[in-house]
Amino acid sequence: MDLELSVDRESRVSLHEQIKTRIAGMIYEGVLPAGKKLPPTRALAKSLGVNRSTIVAVYEDLIADDLLTARVGSGTTVASRLEKSGFLPARLPLNWTDIFTVTPRFEMNSLIRDTMAVCAHPELIMFANGIPSPRLYPEEDFRRIFNDELISGRSKLFDLLPSGGYPPLLELLTAKSVRAANSTTVDEIMITSGSIQGLTLISRTFLEPGDLVVVENPTFFGALQSFTAVKARLLFVPTDKDGMRVDVLEQIISRHHPKLIYTIPSFQNPSGYVLSLERRKQLLNLVHRFSIPLVEDDPYSEIYFSNQPPPPALKRLDRFNHVIYISTFSKILFPGLRVGWLQAPRTVIERLSQAKVLYDLHTNTPGQIAIQRYLALGRMEKHLQTIRAAYAEKMAAMEEALQTHCSSCLEWRQPSGGYYFWCRLPQGLNSRDLMAALFREGVAILPGEAFYPGSEGGSWFRLNFTFPDSEQIEKGVAIIGRTINRLSSR
């Protein structure tokens, strides 16, 4: 017999899939009834102009799907038990991508995806990510906490919680241990599953498509993704060594009346800049004057060096409750617990914790309880001192390595806290090319593009110094220096 079949060689669908789908369709549609013999693989392959192995594989798949039967001596036939099973003819497979939301609510930057793929190689010297050193995890304390919790009879560790968070943890966060806490009450704070959830809750609660959001240039890519996922438009305000240029912000506000302003005032990601106290006051004056909510993203302010904390959080200076403050335990304890928090006026907390029900009902209980116990035991301050000292040392190691290997080819500013060096390449070099070249040498960096709209960030890249150890820092930065010089000399 001949099959009424043809293939489309231009299609994104493989030949295998095309042929398989069509034959399955003909079986379901009854064009090929039960018991019908199919053409030999060689004959079908020839008539379609494909390799015989393709047809063999298709027949095998259809046999595995119970659509065909192979009998020695009688070739391949349409399975007979099909009608009895109660299944009726079906149309072609669903083309899922056709039915995704037309204007994707989330566009993943391909660069971030590439970098995440890169980060999956554990043998790389890893400067690309933004996570703490696993060697500094207070594991022993948490082992004891989990153990005590679970041994003491009926544990609460697995129970459901209110969507706003575990009440004793909220209490502790208002009472102390939070830099921003400013006579906050429990109804002005909630727990989030990492600070990215805080950003996305804010986006969905405040931003309609087309709304304007002011962000620093450069800034954290997760914020850029979160705002653009709800189709907000971004306005970029430049930064200098003292952080956001508040004078430029004023012009932007007067002209565009944005819906929201987003800032990372302390040890900014990626630049490391600290917004000066003077500018913090100016910034608050502006948002008060123009009645604009200010989102303060503050994951790094506890990681300061030389005993020099950054100026008080904007939330603490804010007399008129215009600031929504978000932070996380991911940078000071463990990233895998997914516990962050958000401080805002009560009205906002109410709305956001209602919205959170649909995100994950509540943040996982073991993480919240373990952190609450840890804070209650008074362990946090000592731990912060430990990691400040350790990260200051790593920062110094990276500064020294950069001075040794890169002083002629890179510009950077030594950070006074946080997680990152923000480095500028000489003209003519692109950080995405550098990333590719370094990947082959076993070093991962994060190109500046991730933090800028379009390709503005091409001259920049970010180096994390908290995750690698000091030897890796020296070795990796030496490779960076050599690689830049090699690329420059081309």
Place this chain on the structure above:
Amino acid sequence: MDLELSVDRESRVSLHEQIKTRIAGMIYEGVLPAGKKLPPTRALAKSLGVNRSTIVAVYEDLIADDLLTARVGSGTTVASRLEKSGFLPARLPLNWTDIFTVTPRFEMNSLIRDTMAVCAHPELIMFANGIPSPRLYPEEDFRRIFNDELISGRSKLFDLLPSGGYPPLLELLTAKSVRAANSTTVDEIMITSGSIQGLTLISRTFLEPGDLVVVENPTFFGALQSFTAVKARLLFVPTDKDGMRVDVLEQIISRHHPKLIYTIPSFQNPSGYVLSLERRKQLLNLVHRFSIPLVEDDPYSEIYFSNQPPPPALKRLDRFNHVIYISTFSKILFPGLRVGWLQAPRTVIERLSQAKVLYDLHTNTPGQIAIQRYLALGRMEKHLQTIRAAYAEKMAAMEEALQTHCSSCLEWRQPSGGYYFWCRLPQGLNSRDLMAALFREGVAILPGEAFYPGSEGGSWFRLNFTFPDSEQIEKGVAIIGRTINRLSSR
């Protein structure tokens, strides 16, 4: 001096807040310059017609805010250090509710909120929620797992994970222990933070405002909320004892061409109905014929009684990959871990796990690792047998109690699995009134309204039998019988 002040007694803002805000505003605006003396509390109270204690409290607040200074002998004056602080005049406080998204993306059903508030009373006999019995938590196994994990040197328990989930857990879920797994590969499965996150990821990925979704009538309120949060419109298909009326569904599809169909085929929430095998086949034939994605929500299928599992999952019967399957460990292990999973074609998994990055980056690591270890130890099957037996016993206790106390006033069908009895009141009685009356008697139920659009569910209510113990079941159902009879006799 006199202050230019007035108060609005109709306002939702308290008098205290109005007066405080206005005086603060006058200070910031310079109307009240530094050093200016404020009127005595008694005089101001009189001129505004408010209690003197209100003014005293306002002055105290403003002193605490450093806006006023109290000096013995010279009364209360505007603080002088204000201008020096660098803060400028501000406008009135932000009215946050004015700037929330105009058409709320999430409307929390007030009934659900009331019920959640009710559930916060631990002394109630709790038939209203849908959680497992904490007495059946396999706590000892999990204590050992956490302990072993944390004692063995460098633990992975706190590390960052890929957004799709902990790879060894994905492997185990594809290999076995999942009823729906049908030669699934790891790229066709992902971990979600509870099944509600799966629903919300699906809503955001497939539904534009105005898109049509078919749901069973009645159905799980979380699904209703998730779909309406993206402004989808709902189409309701009736159910009978064999589950969704697939014949009616066919008419709905022909007429409306919905974007998505949502079903809970096994031990449906709230009705307890099981979709028959015959109807499962018909339903799949329909979605195949019309190329419509089918969302199968399957949290209860492992909780079956009398050794009678429900028919195979739709996902398992689905030859053309039209089904997105979601489930959770919340009903069989612990609700507080927030670990669920989702099975779908690879294209869909890719898209959903990208979107998940903005929800919580990934599901918490301790929960994923602990469950993976538990499954790897082969503990699940035994545990499922234990909870099936225990819940069958509680179900029988509730059936007996209903027969004893409610046979004359309620209609219900004994469930063959799942978590709930779905009960119908005699005409003239409303389940919301019953809830209120029962609350006063120390019993919590969930009125049918939660599961129906509008107020259709007024005759129905849902009773959970997994959480309360057998004594509470007998006592609570007796109270329900008495209360219904009392309400009927009015």
